[in-house]
Amino acid sequence: MPKYILFDFDGTLADSRIVFISAWNAFANKHQYRKIKPEELHALRRLSILERAKHLNFPILKTPLIISDFYRYYRKYAKEITLYPRINEVLEMFEREGHKMAILSSNSEDVIKEVLRRNQVKNISRIWSSNVIFGKDQLIRKFLKEHRLSSSEVIYVGDEQRDIIACKSAGIKVIWVSWGYDAKELVQDQKPDYFVDTPEELQEVILQQSSR
Template structure:
Protein backbone atom coordinates (compact mmCIF):
# COMPACT_ATOMS: atom_id res chain seq x y z
CA UNK A 1 0.00 0.00 0.00
CA UNK A 2 1.41 3.39 -1.05
CA UNK A 3 0.61 6.14 1.41
CA UNK A 4 0.55 9.84 0.63
CA UNK A 5 -0.16 12.80 2.89
CA UNK A 6 -1.24 15.93 1.04
CA UNK A 7 -0.82 19.17 2.97
CA UNK A 8 -2.30 22.58 2.46
CA UNK A 9 0.41 25.21 2.98
CA UNK A 10 -0.81 28.58 4.31
CA UNK A 11 -2.45 28.16 7.71
CA UNK A 12 -1.52 24.49 7.89
CA UNK A 13 2.26 24.22 7.50
CA UNK A 14 3.15 27.90 7.35
CA UNK A 15 2.12 31.03 9.21
CA UNK A 16 1.65 33.65 6.51
CA UNK A 17 -0.83 35.86 8.35
CA UNK A 18 1.44 38.90 8.54
CA UNK A 19 2.24 38.80 4.83
CA UNK A 20 -1.40 38.16 3.94
CA UNK A 21 -2.61 41.17 5.94
CA UNK A 22 0.11 43.39 4.47
CA UNK A 23 -0.68 42.22 0.94
CA UNK A 24 -4.41 42.66 1.41
CA UNK A 25 -4.08 46.17 2.82
CA UNK A 26 -1.57 47.16 0.14
CA UNK A 27 -4.16 46.27 -2.50
CA UNK A 28 -7.21 47.54 -0.60
CA UNK A 29 -7.05 51.09 -1.92
CA UNK A 30 -6.51 49.95 -5.51
CA UNK A 31 -9.45 47.53 -5.48
CA UNK A 32 -11.65 49.35 -2.91
CA UNK A 33 -11.52 46.55 -0.31
CA UNK A 34 -12.02 46.94 3.42
CA UNK A 35 -8.66 46.91 5.19
CA UNK A 36 -8.01 44.43 8.00
CA UNK A 37 -5.84 44.22 11.10
CA UNK A 38 -4.43 41.19 12.88
CA UNK A 39 -7.12 41.67 15.52
CA UNK A 40 -9.80 41.15 12.84
CA UNK A 41 -8.62 37.61 12.13
CA UNK A 42 -10.36 36.04 15.13
CA UNK A 43 -13.76 37.27 13.96
CA UNK A 44 -13.02 36.46 10.30
CA UNK A 45 -12.21 32.86 11.28
CA UNK A 46 -15.87 32.40 12.17
CA UNK A 47 -17.13 33.48 8.75
CA UNK A 48 -17.47 31.39 5.62
CA UNK A 49 -15.41 32.47 2.63
CA UNK A 50 -18.46 34.10 1.04
CA UNK A 51 -19.32 35.94 4.27
CA UNK A 52 -15.73 37.19 4.45
CA UNK A 53 -15.86 38.39 0.87
CA UNK A 54 -19.02 40.36 1.64
CA UNK A 55 -17.53 41.85 4.82
CA UNK A 56 -14.32 42.81 3.01
CA UNK A 57 -16.18 44.23 0.01
CA UNK A 58 -14.44 41.73 -2.26
CA UNK A 59 -16.54 40.31 -5.13
CA UNK A 60 -15.24 36.79 -5.70
CA UNK A 61 -15.29 37.41 -9.46
CA UNK A 62 -12.30 39.71 -8.93
CA UNK A 63 -10.12 36.80 -7.79
CA UNK A 64 -8.34 36.30 -11.15
CA UNK A 65 -7.46 40.00 -11.22
CA UNK A 66 -6.05 40.22 -7.70
CA UNK A 67 -4.13 36.92 -7.54
CA UNK A 68 -1.16 38.06 -9.68
CA UNK A 69 -0.66 41.04 -7.34
CA UNK A 70 -0.93 38.74 -4.33
CA UNK A 71 1.68 36.38 -5.77
CA UNK A 72 4.07 39.25 -6.42
CA UNK A 73 3.64 40.50 -2.87
CA UNK A 74 4.15 37.04 -1.36
CA UNK A 75 7.28 36.52 -3.46
CA UNK A 76 8.70 39.86 -2.31
CA UNK A 77 8.05 39.16 1.38
CA UNK A 78 8.35 35.36 1.49
CA UNK A 79 11.15 35.71 4.07
CA UNK A 80 8.47 36.78 6.55
CA UNK A 81 6.60 33.48 6.17
CA UNK A 82 7.62 30.86 8.72
CA UNK A 83 6.68 27.28 9.45
CA UNK A 84 4.59 26.70 12.54
CA UNK A 85 6.46 25.15 15.49
CA UNK A 86 7.07 21.37 15.26
CA UNK A 87 6.08 21.22 11.57
CA UNK A 88 9.50 20.18 10.32
CA UNK A 89 9.76 17.49 13.00
CA UNK A 90 6.31 16.21 12.03
CA UNK A 91 7.23 16.03 8.33
CA UNK A 92 10.52 14.28 9.11
CA UNK A 93 8.73 11.70 11.23
CA UNK A 94 6.15 10.99 8.54
CA UNK A 95 8.94 10.46 6.04
CA UNK A 96 10.71 8.05 8.39
CA UNK A 97 7.43 6.17 8.75
CA UNK A 98 7.37 5.70 4.97
CA UNK A 99 4.88 8.38 3.90
CA UNK A 100 5.16 10.46 0.73
CA UNK A 101 4.60 14.15 1.41
CA UNK A 102 2.83 16.42 -1.10
CA UNK A 103 1.73 20.06 -0.87
CA UNK A 104 -1.39 21.43 -2.57
CA UNK A 105 -1.77 25.17 -2.15
CA UNK A 106 -3.23 28.35 -3.60
CA UNK A 107 0.15 29.95 -2.97
CA UNK A 108 2.80 29.92 -5.70
CA UNK A 109 5.33 27.11 -5.99
CA UNK A 110 8.35 29.39 -5.80
CA UNK A 111 7.19 30.94 -2.51
CA UNK A 112 6.57 27.49 -1.02
CA UNK A 113 9.97 26.25 -2.14
CA UNK A 114 11.66 29.29 -0.61
CA UNK A 115 10.00 28.71 2.78
CA UNK A 116 10.81 25.00 2.72
CA UNK A 117 14.43 25.63 1.75
CA UNK A 118 14.95 28.21 4.49
CA UNK A 119 13.64 25.68 7.02
CA UNK A 120 15.71 22.77 5.64
CA UNK A 121 12.62 20.78 4.64
CA UNK A 122 13.75 18.37 1.93
CA UNK A 123 11.16 15.60 2.06
CA UNK A 124 8.32 17.13 -0.01
CA UNK A 125 7.88 14.95 -3.09
CA UNK A 126 5.63 17.27 -5.08
CA UNK A 127 4.17 20.78 -4.91
CA UNK A 128 0.89 21.53 -6.68
CA UNK A 129 -0.20 25.14 -7.01
CA UNK A 130 -3.87 25.94 -7.53
CA UNK A 131 -4.67 29.20 -9.29
CA UNK A 132 -8.27 29.25 -8.04
CA UNK A 133 -9.88 29.66 -4.63
CA UNK A 134 -12.01 26.61 -5.34
CA UNK A 135 -11.09 23.58 -7.43
CA UNK A 136 -8.78 21.65 -5.15
CA UNK A 137 -11.07 18.62 -5.49
CA UNK A 138 -10.27 18.47 -9.22
CA UNK A 139 -6.54 18.64 -8.51
CA UNK A 140 -6.80 15.89 -5.89
CA UNK A 141 -8.69 13.65 -8.31
CA UNK A 142 -6.11 14.32 -11.02
CA UNK A 143 -3.30 13.52 -8.58
CA UNK A 144 -4.95 10.20 -7.70
CA UNK A 145 -5.34 9.39 -11.39
CA UNK A 146 -1.79 10.37 -12.34
CA UNK A 147 -0.28 8.24 -9.56
CA UNK A 148 -2.83 5.41 -9.86
CA UNK A 149 -3.78 5.75 -6.21
CA UNK A 150 -6.85 4.62 -4.34
CA UNK A 151 -8.56 7.23 -2.18
CA UNK A 152 -7.64 5.09 0.85
CA UNK A 153 -3.95 5.63 0.08
CA UNK A 154 -4.21 9.39 0.51
CA UNK A 155 -5.11 11.64 3.42
CA UNK A 156 -5.27 15.42 3.28
CA UNK A 157 -4.34 17.94 5.98
CA UNK A 158 -5.84 21.42 5.84
CA UNK A 159 -7.20 24.32 7.87
CA UNK A 160 -10.12 25.70 5.86
CA UNK A 161 -13.73 24.89 5.16
CA UNK A 162 -12.96 24.76 1.44
CA UNK A 163 -10.31 22.09 2.10
CA UNK A 164 -12.97 19.92 3.72
CA UNK A 165 -15.40 20.43 0.86
CA UNK A 166 -12.68 19.62 -1.69
CA UNK A 167 -11.79 16.38 0.08
CA UNK A 168 -15.41 15.36 0.33
CA UNK A 169 -15.75 16.03 -3.38
CA UNK A 170 -12.67 13.94 -4.15
CA UNK A 171 -13.56 11.15 -1.73
CA UNK A 172 -10.47 11.38 0.49
CA UNK A 173 -10.26 11.71 4.26
CA UNK A 174 -9.20 15.04 5.78
CA UNK A 175 -7.45 16.07 8.97
CA UNK A 176 -8.46 19.60 9.98
CA UNK A 177 -5.92 21.60 12.02
CA UNK A 178 -7.12 24.11 14.58
CA UNK A 179 -4.35 26.72 14.22
CA UNK A 180 -5.17 27.95 10.71
CA UNK A 181 -7.43 30.45 9.00
CA UNK A 182 -10.84 28.90 9.77
CA UNK A 183 -12.31 28.49 13.25
CA UNK A 184 -13.72 25.31 14.71
CA UNK A 185 -17.23 26.79 14.90
CA UNK A 186 -17.20 27.11 11.12
CA UNK A 187 -15.68 23.79 10.07
CA UNK A 188 -17.68 21.58 12.42
CA UNK A 189 -20.66 22.16 10.15
CA UNK A 190 -18.75 20.34 7.38
CA UNK A 191 -17.93 17.26 9.51
CA UNK A 192 -14.19 16.83 8.87
CA UNK A 193 -12.98 13.26 9.39
CA UNK A 194 -10.40 14.23 12.01
CA UNK A 195 -9.65 17.33 14.09
CA UNK A 196 -6.23 17.97 15.63
CA UNK A 197 -4.70 20.67 17.82
CA UNK A 198 -0.99 19.95 17.30
CA UNK A 199 1.41 18.67 14.62
CA UNK A 200 2.14 15.64 16.82
CA UNK A 201 -1.52 14.65 16.57
CA UNK A 202 -1.29 14.68 12.78
CA UNK A 203 1.20 11.80 12.89
CA UNK A 204 -1.03 9.84 15.27
CA UNK A 205 -4.07 10.27 13.03
CA UNK A 206 -2.17 9.42 9.83
CA UNK A 207 -0.85 6.21 11.38
CA UNK A 208 -4.30 5.27 12.66
CA UNK A 209 -5.84 6.00 9.26
CA UNK A 210 -3.34 3.68 7.60
CA UNK A 211 -4.09 0.88 10.08
CA UNK A 212 -7.85 1.33 9.55
CA UNK A 213 -7.47 1.09 5.75
CA UNK A 214 -5.28 -2.02 5.74
Protein backbone atom coordinates (compact mmCIF):
# COMPACT_ATOMS: atom_id res chain seq x y z
CA MET A 1 0.00 0.00 0.00
CA PRO A 2 1.49 3.37 -0.97
CA LYS A 3 1.85 5.70 2.01
CA TYR A 4 2.01 8.75 -0.22
CA ILE A 5 0.34 9.66 -3.50
CA LEU A 6 2.33 12.34 -5.29
CA PHE A 7 0.51 14.49 -7.81
CA ASP A 8 1.58 16.73 -10.61
CA PHE A 9 -0.61 19.86 -10.63
CA ASP A 10 -1.13 21.42 -14.07
CA GLY A 11 -2.87 18.96 -16.38
CA THR A 12 -3.35 16.38 -13.63
CA LEU A 13 -5.35 18.00 -10.84
CA ALA A 14 -5.94 21.39 -12.44
CA ASP A 15 -6.96 22.54 -15.89
CA SER A 16 -4.71 25.53 -16.57
CA ARG A 17 -4.61 25.33 -20.36
CA ILE A 18 -6.43 28.60 -20.97
CA VAL A 19 -4.07 30.45 -18.63
CA PHE A 20 -1.02 28.75 -20.16
CA ILE A 21 -2.01 29.69 -23.71
CA SER A 22 -2.75 33.28 -22.66
CA ALA A 23 0.55 33.53 -20.78
CA TRP A 24 2.53 32.08 -23.68
CA ASN A 25 0.85 34.33 -26.24
CA ALA A 26 1.53 37.43 -24.13
CA PHE A 27 5.17 36.37 -23.87
CA ALA A 28 5.36 35.48 -27.58
CA ASN A 29 3.87 38.80 -28.58
CA LYS A 30 6.47 40.63 -26.48
CA HIS A 31 9.46 38.66 -27.77
CA GLN A 32 8.20 37.81 -31.27
CA TYR A 33 7.86 34.05 -30.90
CA ARG A 34 5.07 32.07 -32.52
CA LYS A 35 1.73 32.25 -30.72
CA ILE A 36 -0.45 29.24 -29.89
CA LYS A 37 -3.85 29.07 -31.56
CA PRO A 38 -6.50 27.27 -29.45
CA GLU A 39 -7.23 24.90 -32.34
CA GLU A 40 -3.54 23.83 -32.33
CA LEU A 41 -3.69 22.42 -28.82
CA HIS A 42 -4.79 18.94 -29.86
CA ALA A 43 -1.86 18.61 -32.28
CA LEU A 44 0.61 20.07 -29.77
CA ARG A 45 -0.32 17.35 -27.27
CA ARG A 46 1.33 14.84 -29.61
CA LEU A 47 4.65 16.71 -29.56
CA SER A 48 7.41 16.50 -26.95
CA ILE A 49 8.46 19.66 -25.12
CA LEU A 50 11.48 19.99 -27.42
CA GLU A 51 9.30 19.56 -30.51
CA ARG A 52 6.81 22.12 -29.20
CA ALA A 53 9.62 24.59 -28.60
CA LYS A 54 10.84 24.09 -32.17
CA HIS A 55 7.28 24.51 -33.52
CA LEU A 56 6.93 27.78 -31.59
CA ASN A 57 10.38 28.97 -32.65
CA PHE A 58 11.42 29.16 -29.00
CA PRO A 59 14.99 28.26 -27.87
CA ILE A 60 14.35 25.72 -25.09
CA LEU A 61 17.52 26.81 -23.25
CA LYS A 62 15.81 30.11 -22.52
CA THR A 63 13.12 28.39 -20.42
CA PRO A 64 14.63 29.40 -17.03
CA LEU A 65 14.55 33.03 -18.16
CA ILE A 66 10.78 33.05 -18.70
CA ILE A 67 9.66 31.16 -15.59
CA SER A 68 9.31 34.31 -13.47
CA ASP A 69 7.15 35.92 -16.18
CA PHE A 70 4.90 32.88 -16.25
CA TYR A 71 4.64 32.83 -12.45
CA ARG A 72 3.50 36.46 -12.47
CA TYR A 73 0.90 35.73 -15.13
CA TYR A 74 -0.38 32.65 -13.33
CA ARG A 75 -0.68 34.59 -10.07
CA LYS A 76 -2.69 37.28 -11.82
CA TYR A 77 -5.07 34.82 -13.45
CA ALA A 78 -5.14 32.01 -10.88
CA LYS A 79 -8.91 32.42 -10.65
CA GLU A 80 -9.11 31.04 -14.21
CA ILE A 81 -7.49 27.74 -13.17
CA THR A 82 -10.03 25.08 -12.23
CA LEU A 83 -9.85 21.56 -10.88
CA TYR A 84 -10.87 18.85 -13.30
CA PRO A 85 -14.34 17.38 -12.61
CA ARG A 86 -14.51 14.80 -9.81
CA ILE A 87 -10.95 15.46 -8.66
CA ASN A 88 -12.00 16.81 -5.27
CA GLU A 89 -14.18 13.78 -4.53
CA VAL A 90 -11.37 11.39 -5.51
CA LEU A 91 -8.92 13.22 -3.22
CA GLU A 92 -11.40 12.97 -0.36
CA MET A 93 -11.75 9.23 -0.97
CA PHE A 94 -7.97 8.78 -0.92
CA GLU A 95 -7.83 10.60 2.41
CA ARG A 96 -10.53 8.33 3.86
CA GLU A 97 -8.49 5.33 2.73
CA GLY A 98 -5.55 6.61 4.77
CA HIS A 99 -3.30 7.92 2.01
CA LYS A 100 -1.18 11.01 2.49
CA MET A 101 -0.98 13.26 -0.54
CA ALA A 102 1.48 15.84 -1.81
CA ILE A 103 1.98 17.91 -4.95
CA LEU A 104 5.26 18.11 -6.88
CA SER A 105 5.00 20.78 -9.55
CA SER A 106 6.86 23.33 -11.63
CA ASN A 107 4.07 25.81 -10.95
CA SER A 108 4.56 28.22 -8.05
CA GLU A 109 3.47 27.24 -4.56
CA ASP A 110 1.34 30.34 -4.03
CA VAL A 111 -0.66 29.70 -7.22
CA ILE A 112 -1.25 26.08 -6.25
CA LYS A 113 -2.35 27.07 -2.75
CA GLU A 114 -4.74 29.65 -4.14
CA VAL A 115 -6.39 27.13 -6.48
CA LEU A 116 -6.66 24.53 -3.71
CA ARG A 117 -8.07 27.09 -1.26
CA ARG A 118 -10.68 28.30 -3.74
CA ASN A 119 -11.76 24.70 -4.37
CA GLN A 120 -11.74 23.82 -0.66
CA VAL A 121 -9.07 21.12 -1.03
CA LYS A 122 -7.68 20.53 2.46
CA ASN A 123 -6.15 17.06 2.21
CA ILE A 124 -2.84 17.88 0.47
CA SER A 125 -0.16 17.71 3.15
CA ARG A 126 2.78 19.20 1.21
CA ILE A 127 3.42 21.27 -1.91
CA TRP A 128 6.87 21.03 -3.46
CA SER A 129 7.55 23.53 -6.20
CA SER A 130 10.53 23.66 -8.55
CA ASN A 131 11.12 25.83 -11.61
CA VAL A 132 13.29 23.13 -13.18
CA ILE A 133 11.38 21.76 -16.17
CA PHE A 134 13.59 18.69 -16.66
CA GLY A 135 14.64 17.34 -13.28
CA LYS A 136 11.57 16.29 -11.37
CA ASP A 137 13.37 13.03 -10.54
CA GLN A 138 15.66 15.03 -8.23
CA LEU A 139 12.61 16.52 -6.52
CA ILE A 140 11.15 13.04 -6.06
CA ARG A 141 14.39 11.72 -4.55
CA LYS A 142 14.53 14.71 -2.20
CA PHE A 143 10.93 14.04 -1.13
CA LEU A 144 11.68 10.36 -0.47
CA LYS A 145 14.78 11.20 1.56
CA GLU A 146 13.11 13.89 3.68
CA HIS A 147 10.12 11.67 4.48
CA ARG A 148 12.25 8.53 4.92
CA LEU A 149 10.24 6.63 2.34
CA SER A 150 11.26 3.77 0.10
CA SER A 151 10.40 3.95 -3.59
CA SER A 152 7.71 1.29 -3.08
CA GLU A 153 5.88 3.50 -0.57
CA VAL A 154 4.90 6.20 -3.05
CA ILE A 155 3.11 6.37 -6.37
CA TYR A 156 3.07 9.35 -8.72
CA VAL A 157 0.17 10.67 -10.80
CA GLY A 158 1.06 12.84 -13.80
CA ASP A 159 0.06 13.75 -17.33
CA GLU A 160 3.32 14.39 -19.17
CA GLN A 161 6.12 12.43 -20.77
CA ARG A 162 8.64 14.11 -18.45
CA ASP A 163 6.66 12.90 -15.41
CA ILE A 164 7.05 9.30 -16.55
CA ILE A 165 10.74 9.70 -17.32
CA ALA A 166 11.36 11.27 -13.90
CA CYS A 167 9.51 8.49 -12.07
CA LYS A 168 11.39 5.78 -13.97
CA SER A 169 14.66 7.50 -13.06
CA ALA A 170 13.66 7.77 -9.39
CA GLY A 171 12.41 4.17 -9.31
CA ILE A 172 8.77 4.82 -8.36
CA LYS A 173 5.54 3.72 -9.99
CA VAL A 174 3.67 6.23 -12.12
CA ILE A 175 0.05 6.56 -13.20
CA TRP A 176 -0.45 8.55 -16.40
CA VAL A 177 -3.75 10.42 -16.85
CA SER A 178 -5.08 11.12 -20.33
CA TRP A 179 -6.83 14.44 -19.69
CA GLY A 180 -3.71 16.60 -19.38
CA TYR A 181 -1.07 18.17 -21.61
CA ASP A 182 0.37 15.10 -23.38
CA ALA A 183 -1.41 12.67 -25.70
CA LYS A 184 -1.23 8.92 -25.26
CA GLU A 185 0.64 8.53 -28.56
CA LEU A 186 3.46 10.61 -27.09
CA VAL A 187 3.87 8.79 -23.78
CA GLN A 188 3.13 5.15 -24.54
CA ASP A 189 6.75 4.34 -25.44
CA GLN A 190 7.77 5.44 -21.91
CA LYS A 191 5.52 2.66 -20.56
CA PRO A 192 3.98 4.17 -17.42
CA ASP A 193 2.84 1.55 -14.92
CA TYR A 194 -0.80 2.52 -15.47
CA PHE A 195 -2.85 4.44 -18.04
CA VAL A 196 -6.11 5.97 -16.82
CA ASP A 197 -8.74 7.93 -18.72
CA THR A 198 -11.02 9.09 -15.90
CA PRO A 199 -10.75 10.04 -12.20
CA GLU A 200 -12.82 6.93 -11.50
CA GLU A 201 -10.16 4.74 -13.13
CA LEU A 202 -7.50 6.54 -11.08
CA GLN A 203 -9.48 5.71 -7.97
CA GLU A 204 -9.66 2.04 -8.99
CA VAL A 205 -5.89 1.80 -9.54
CA ILE A 206 -5.12 3.31 -6.12
CA LEU A 207 -7.63 1.00 -4.45
CA GLN A 208 -5.95 -1.98 -6.13
CA GLN A 209 -2.58 -0.83 -4.84
CA SER A 210 -4.03 -0.37 -1.35
CA SER A 211 -5.21 -3.98 -1.24
CA ARG A 212 -1.73 -5.39 -1.84
